[in-house]
Amino acid sequence: MAPAIMLAADAPKLSSANTGFMLICSALVMLMTPGLAFFYGGMVRVKSTLNMLMMSFISLGIVTILWVLYGFSMAFGTDKGSIVGWTSDFVGFGGIGTTDLWDGYTIPVFVFAVFQLMFAIITPALISGALADRVKFTAWSLFLVLWVTVVYFPVAHWVWGAGGWAFELGVIDFAGGTAVHINAGAAALGVILVIGKRVGFKKDPMRPHSLPLVMLGAGLLWFGWFGFNAGSWLGNDDGVGSLMFVNTQIATAAAMLAWLAYEKIRHGAFTTLGAASGAVAGLVAITPSGGAVSPLGAIAVGAIAGVLCAMAVGLKYKFGYDDSLDVVGVHMVGGVVGSLLIGFFASGKGQSDVKGLFYGGGMDQFWKQCAGVFAVLAYSLVASAILAFILDKTIGMRVSEDEEVSGIDQAEHAETAYDFSGVGGGVVGSAASALAATETKKVDA
Template sequence: MTPGLAFFYGGMVRVKSALSMLMMSFVSLGVVSVLWVLYGFSLTFDDDLGGGLLGGFGYVGLRGVGPESLLTGGGIPIFAFALFQLMFAVITPALMSGALADRAKFSGWVLFIVLWVTFVYFPVAHWVWQADGWLFKLDVIDFAGGTAVHINAGIGALAAVLVVGKRIGFTKEPMRPHSLPLVMLGAGLLWFGWFGFNAGSALAANGTAAIMALNTQVATGAAMIGWLAYERFRQGAFTTLGAASGAVSGLVAITPAGAHVNAFGAMLIGVVAGVLCSMAVGLKFRLGYDDSLDVVGVHLVGGLVGTLLVGVLATGGRGSLGQLGRQAIGAFSVMAFSFVVSWVLAKLVDLTVGLRASEDDETSGVDLAFHAETAYDFGEPAGTPALWHTGPVTGPGGITTVVPNHRRTEVRP
């Protein structure tokens, strides 16, 4: 799912930011994997330190865990569970990256990931999924990540956007996706991977996994239809970007709810999410915040739709106004905590190493500025490959050309 997200976001940005967008997702695979083993799994799934707020330090470095170690009462190897939950931790900060497209400083983004998963994701995941977490004990329904992943990432992205500010030229110049085929490819990979994300949260091949898988499919289809219908009504066209975004909104919304509703409930959640998320993406222009790739409109709003609607649509006697109230407590407590802490962390990073690229780097393109590469090279005649160097060099009998920011020197024969 994380490489799928990278393609989804990467196709939506302008060409000068495509590699940066891919890297902002991809680097999370490296950073969060290391932190998860060092202390993340322990802070999330060890016994509570008190108050249902954070796990302990019994699993630091996965010490004491062997190949035969099983989850208490579950019969599942701890290593398997730790690996599965790691992927949730990896993709959650990656989801936020789309909000900062075109203007984030890569080193600042990496530091922000380190701080954000430590002080926001690990505690919130403990609240929701560990048996002694306070939202778990409150009986808030979140089967696979509506609060811990999507609401958490969506509101955290909004906080970071308010710190970083708007892109140069926001609302004044076109910022169209450079590759809609990449967007569709990424959406397809996400849709496919989401079956593991959702159905896998049953931690077994059973009826719960089966209904979650079915509901994932039908909710996503209904959301895509809802988004496209609203788009046709408002804009007069059915766009590929709308189809991809609508599908993702359905995937988001069914994530907390799918194991607790029937197929009709799943379709209702999906179509509501598709319409409301399509409406919500325009809020950034009315309210004046620059969420580049609509993380707030899709993940925050979609997460809220699924988290709240399961309160009244849940089967087995769980749907009630009381359950809706508990769902609201879970959703809005995560929003409040994540927004405040995310804003503080983004501000801290911006004041130290910097979270916003310089004006020159943003104008010339963050791909060249931070990665010394471009996504596509159409300028090479056949048989005359460019030689890239790290400093000003003139080849024998050749001419030296320096690309913007003097990051690389191209020597042509």
């Protein structure tokens, strides 16, 4: 069929409402990276808190510069062989005008670029949770540069770029189940298989040092995720973004409750860590599927993800891989679950008329989802393992055993998260003095 002729009157015009909406969504997604830093920072031991915060925070700096220089062009430029994009005008943002519109939409190219930048920032930051306590900060920074270049930018083009093979196949990924969560989770698995376990894994207690910090981080993630998901429709004209917003809340609530129920049955308690982890699992699972399923479908997606992710986090002890903060169990598994369930729960009344098996659509969409899910998983896992192996054999990925045991914060950043030396007098000071005196007596005895 010959392309339709678009009259000047029919061409999209800049919408100040959609532009403002997308700028707000971009800011919300940016907030998710500090939120992730708090979430991860509270889950590690005291001696690793600052390092965990910095592994997320540094992504804001490195990925921003790479995105401007060439990342946006690779991800969303003119398609080259269905694998990667490239548009010279996007390099350095030099050829983009302030009123140039993103093709087919009513928002400027700059707005689309900055929104997608926030996705590119948080995706590698997700990986860092699996590597807690043991990775050199310089090595992590170099890995981040290589990973977004070799893995994230091309995969983003596969999934969302016009001409990308997954996009053209019809793989549904509303806001990042494959490109963000499976991509990051598989990368985390690839890296930890190369660098190995923490000192004392399965022997020493490695409990979260600050559950309030974890809950704060989870709350910020939940809040920012509305921009992450609803904003991915790139406007607010036809109600699909509102469906995604509603489904985000519903699936997250269902996943949290399902995780807690599983935890109570399995371990006998409702934990705050379980509530936070369950909420994140629901956010992950609804990310690819929320524009395709109904609110009832969102409950099913969230509940299934909550239980399966809760089950998956224990696999690291069974199989012996040290996924420090459950990136594989939550992000990879949650992304796989949410992406594949589209093949069953797509209602045909959301972002497209595609229907899943339970709505009379057969298995066609499920097989398309499988193709996207397992291609991204395999590519990210293998490529990430190779990058980690190269860095480990050249500059070394891990800190020394002594530095890991004594604390990576002091070794890598010359700082500690909490300074109790200036507590002084009062109740706290007296308690500290009494504790010190007791310990001295024990030593003398």
